[in-house]
Amino acid sequence: MKNITLPEAQQMVDQWIKTVGVRYFSELTNLAILTEEVGELARIMARTYGDQSFKKSDEGRNMADEMADVLWVLICLANQTGVDLNEAFLKNMEKKTQRDKDRHRNNEKLNS
DSSP: OOOOOHHHHHHHHHHHHHHTSSSOOOHHHHHHHHHHHHHHHHHHHHHHHSSOOOOGGGTTOOHHHHHHHHHHHHHHHHHHHTOOHHHHHHHHHHHHHHHHTTTTTTOTTTOO
16 A cells, blocks of 8 residues: 555545545535544544443444544545645644643653
8 A cells, every 4th residue: 555645635535526426515514524433433442442342333343444534524624625734734733843842841741
């Protein structure tokens, strides 16, 4: 399997939507779907790393696939709203680095 960049992922999703998916769902529908997908990921995380046990209905669910579902819908929303995820991510990393450069090192909870 090959590696892809964020711009390539955005292009791949857009191409799929236009050729297979007919059209994008509305932004609000995709936001609701994103929330649903995050919930499905949370369910698997809670059962894998938390205190809940798996149920029969959890069979066949895969954490990586659930994360990919979250990413897919996030990419859809980015495409619909004109967000360049590569640019946004790089700016966000810079913001976090500047804002938090000493914060986490000085956090006693993380250094104990």
